[in-house]
Amino acid sequence: MRARLPLLLLLAGTAVLYLWRLGDSGWANAYYSAAAQAGSQSWSAWFFGATDSSGAITVDKTPASVWVMGLSARLFGVNAWSILVPQALMGVGSVWLLYATVRRVAGVAAGLIAGAVLALTPVAVLMFRFNNPDALLVLLLVAGAYCTVRAVEKASWKWLALAGVAVGFAFLTKMLQAFLVLPAFAVAYLVAAPTSLGKRLLHLVGAGVAVVVSAGWFIAVVELWPTASRPYIGGSQSNSVLELTLGYNGFGRLTGDEVGSVGGGGGWGSTGWSRLLGNEMGSQIAWLLPTAVVLLVAGTWAGGRRERVGLGLWGGWLVVTAGVFSFMSGIIHAYYTVALAPAIGAIIGIGSVALWRRRHEPVAAAALSGALAVTSLQCYLLLSGWSSGLAMVVLVLGLLGAVGVFLAAVAPAVVVVPVAVVAALSGPGAYSMATAAVPHSGAIPSAGPESGMRGGVVVFSPGGQRGGGMGGLLSAPAPGAELVSLLQVNSGKFRWAAAAVGSNNAAGYQLGAGVPVMAVGGFNGTDPAPTLAQFQDLVRSGRIHYFLGGAGMRGESGSDAAERIVEWVADTFTAKTVDGVDVYDLTAGAQQ
Known part of the structure; x- marks a missing residue:
């Protein structure tokens, strides 16, 4: 011993x-x-x-x-x-x-x-x-x-x-x-x-x-x-x-x-x-x-x-x-x-x-x-x-x-x-x-006495810089009580309670509300998943309740499907603001 x-x-x-x-x-x-x-x-x-x-x-x-x-x-x-x-x-x-x-x-x-x-x-x-x-x-x-x-x-x-x-x-x-x-x-x-x-x-x-x-x-x-x-x-x-x-x-x-x-x-x-x-x-x-x-x-x-x-x-x-x-x-x-x-x-x-x-x-x-x-x-x-x-x-x-x-x-x-x-x-x-004395979070953590993450939340597009929604490319949002309640009501009727561009955006809403949230475009928002046509089919069949946020992500390469989905949602549905987040009800029909 x-x-x-x-x-x-x-x-x-x-x-x-x-x-x-x-x-x-x-x-x-x-x-x-x-x-x-x-x-x-x-x-x-x-x-x-x-x-x-x-x-x-x-x-x-x-x-x-x-x-x-x-x-x-x-x-x-x-x-x-x-x-x-x-x-x-x-x-x-x-x-x-x-x-x-x-x-x-x-x-x-x-x-x-x-x-x-x-x-x-x-x-x-x-x-x-x-x-x-x-x-x-x-x-x-x-x-x-x-x-x-x-x-x-x-x-x-x-x-x-x-x-x-x-x-x-x-x-x-x-x-x-x-x-x-x-x-x-x-x-x-x-x-x-x-x-x-x-x-x-x-x-x-x-x-x-x-x-x-x-x-x-x-x-x-x-x-x-x-x-x-x-x-x-x-x-x-x-x-x-x-x-x-x-x-x-x-x-x-x-x-x-x-x-x-x-x-x-x-x-x-x-x-x-x-x-x-x-x-x-x-x-x-x-x-x-x-x-x-x-x-x-x-x-x-x-x-x-x-x-x-x-x-x-x-x-x-x-x-x-x-x-x-x-x-x-x-x-x-x-x-x-x-x-x-x-x-x-x-x-x-x-x-x-x-x-x-x-x-x-x-x-x-x-x-x-x-x-x-x-x-x-x-x-x-x-x-x-x-x-x-x-x-x-x-x-x-x-x-x-x-x-x-x-x-x-x-x-x-x-x-x-x-x-x-x-x-x-x-x-x-x-x-x-x-x-060990400080909390660390985000997609790119760094050792040291400062908490949080490194790298910021800026993503790049051919036309310049664009923010990554209410969360971002590298950070997840913390939804407020009103938004959490909205996502949870009748969530069992839908395959996805909501969709949001980028995996970190979706993750924050999903963890906060405990309901499935589709990450449109994956981590970077540049994966062709789903395509615009696939997303439209899912909306028509009533499988997605809400779309959260209005900012798309566009990298230097990869698919622009997420950006096209954002544009289609904004042109087709009416947004309301809940806890500072743009919320589109995809079951409410097209805007007049």
Whole structure:
């Protein structure tokens, strides 16, 4: 029990950090909360990841994260805690799995350091307290790394196949991003598994089949399902999950050519390795990123065979993922960088322990000391814009610790180690505490002491800028009591109590009133779902009661169906204002 106490304290502390005042964020990302609500009411909506229980359109991702939230909402009701607690538990699970993975190659101390770094990375604190798919993605990818390490130990094809299954289900969470770790997993097994080259290659082929099967079964089912009896695939222009996989959420993210995107085509910042260190992403992930690079190189020199294998695996994860994030031209948000946090934690854990073991050697002592000095300087730069006093304390403590580490051969370890750990983790730890202390909501959350979302609510059209209705492209409205009552009256007579342009608009009304609201045009308002003719047929058959808001959305590409629907509704029906929202009764007949 005493041997397990540090791990238990780490996991308990992580749980407190991730669960503390979790409900303050409310629906967090209303887009996914609405899908969870829909999944709690309809098994069809749950399976396909529809944003409403009547199944108009799906979220623009494969729905594994919605499956988890939908099941939780079925069991515990639709509320902030039932939606957000699973994410926090995934965070605790990720820390535990990272500890277990690193411990197998570098020992308990390395595992504890790795877990602590992950737990205290600001963007990890943000995403494990939020309901975007990234929490489940990280958990599954770390599980894949654990299985790969187990596979390498005894050349086990079973463990390698399990790694493939984990990555396959990670694909069902966030599509092609999950595959960025595959080169590192494959190379680690090919180089280090203790069996013949032929068997290693055969095992890798089997693992590849496991990836394809565990990722592809859902794609096959959706593609073969009759389109008339399932929701439209959000984010696609042709109602195809293959298009969504390879286009909007696939190669389009690399090239910037994403049909239906709003503000893309070079609108996502400058590319290059400096992107991860810049103002937007630096405060999310870069606290220990330079340190990880130093320790990756130095630890590979200092470590034994098992440690080198571990550093190769996690180093490959870091380099490939960081490279893609740095140079992709399509949609990218700062919170994506949570996928780097496990690799940074593992490299720091393995590398620091390997160097500490050889601290009596000048080169090892200098490398470890330099890594701590780099950490203190990086944390000083990131903290100075938020808390200059804390920044100076961290810098001074880190430099003192670096001197102590350099003199570790003669300095007492009981003093040097705590100073080094505190100096390294106090910067990201403080920023993580600030992140947990405030609520975060909206489509593009950001770690830090300010609540809310980043990115605003402006969308773009060829003719200039246009607001996204009473909610917006990235924010969900909070309907007033009068509007909620209006939507709920006789809602059972209609397939959709209302329709609104854009998924976040629809989500706010749906969550507030507890009735299905059609998201016209999907997330960006640029999906051809429904077309004007289809919408007119639904209105004539009495399936939609109200249309909410009068602003359409038009991106640089994609369908203009939503805009045409808005124009037709405005020309055909009379609006009344309820709680500041334009409401069109689609059952009242054409205006005179």
